[in-house]
Amino acid sequence: MATRTMKERNMSDIKNSQRIVKIVITTLIYVFLIAVAISVLFPFYWMINSSLKSLGEYRLTVPTFFPKKIIWGNYAEAFNAANLGTLFLNTLFVGLVSTALSLVITVLSAFAFARLEFKGKNALFAALLATMMIPGELFTITNYQTVTHLGWLNSYTVLIIPMLVSVFYIYLLRQNFLQIPNELYLAAKVDGTSDLKYLWKVMIPLALPTLISITILKMMGSWNAYIWPRLVANDGAHSLITNGLRNSFTDTSGDVNYPVQMAAVALVSLPLFLVFIFLRKYIMKGVSRSGIKG
């Protein structure tokens, strides 16, 4: 009898201590995860906080965690100093045109690889995939010469045409097209539907999520493009938005005006945030299948 109650007591003790251990571990996990979240968010907070300060307040030895006086004028100054209006329109134009053209090319090629039969299809597709292994810089060296010879420097063309084909997007869409049952295609053939009509009426609607992911990634690519535009379109008139960031935001004495610089950074970051908030699902889905930034 007595031994049995002892055993029961022991059991409940063990259960209790197990519960305490579990609570401690859960608390530790939350502390860790929230600490990580704070470190992830801190740079954004600091960007906005700094962008609204006066230069004098930014340079205080003891930093302020909220601006004493909010200076919205920093944003106007940044916008004018870096000519962000022009750069924004350039980026929008380049982004929209290259996305539209790229989608057409991707859809047509993915359709050919997924549904049409032709000699050497598999070999060609394998060859395309193999080019994905090669670092882009290897192409850039020659492409820089090519566009120079073509007289394309400092134009919109140079920012759009060389980047149109993405083997990765073709691969992504082809995989999606392959999931659509072939019976649908054969039935459409029997009905006398043309390939293009079938593509437009059946395949594109079914592959819409992938197409949206591609669109977002391509637009973000234009927004974040820095190296190629700096190389081939550095006249200011055709530069893209990210190039404007390396503008010197200096005050009258020649020192960097950090609040204005941070305002410019915030202006460039804002559209990306908006896209992320509204299209999170597509971005995360696209990214989890890609691993390619922009």
Add this chain to the structure above:
Amino acid sequence: MVEGKNQWKAWIYLLPCLILLLIFTVYPIINTVRMAFLNGYNGMMAVGGEKFSFGVKNFVDVITYKEFLTCLKNTMLLCVITVPVSTLLALLIAVCLNSIKPLNRLLQTIYFIPYVTNSIAIGMVFAAMFNIVGSFFGTPNEIVTTAGIINNIIEAFGGTKVNWINAGSTYAANMTVMVIYIVWNALPFKILILLGGLQSVNKQYYDAAKIDGTSRSRTFWRITVPLLSPMIAYVIITGFIGGFKEYSSIIGIFGETLGPASAPYSLNTMVGYIYRSLSLGNEGKASAAAIILFGIILVVTLIQLYVQKKRVHY
């Protein structure tokens, strides 16, 4: 199934894609290799009618050039440090995140935010956070107006401020900033992939481990890690490939000088070297360096594939 006479149709669909690939992908491969093997190839001189002899001088020049070795060292060092650190951290975060219910989705969203940022833009924010305004380690009467928020935080915890990125800063300090920024930038993708992997793991394994009374750490190393090994291999391989192409994050922090004002180009990377050679008109060297970069990426990929075949299993 589909008649042979329709073959030409497929080629029409592929035409725009193939033309562009021929001009901007296939021709560059051939031409870049050609330039790499023409000794001392220079685009401007080539236009002027200069002939170059065939050989491996570009490669020899590149790998014996001190500046390239600096770039190679920086790139390797960044890869070797940031890939394991970010992978382990991402694994820890993913496992923790997978074990909680409340706040799960909110935290998941927050962790993904750095992915949708501009690496130049946020690099400038990091630079501002580490930057010291005023003179520091310079003149005798130093006036530090603001030491930057990171130094402020260090001082609040009783430490002393460090010259992270300003003129006169040490290589170790510069590298620390780069590692922090690159890891911060690399986490979202890794967390996303690893969390996706964890969510697809069959819960039965964990139930079985629980019944056997297996400890948490043993469960982690013996069940979670092996089951996740394909995803871990994937994030490591993409991490290394991305790491070897590191460049814009350095521009974000240091600007076009690619190093503190006192030591320009001291943090340059392989990709940075390629662009610098290109802008100086040394296409031959740039091409040779690009081919070396390709070789390194190829070797890393092959090693990973081999290890994956041998070690990655359940």
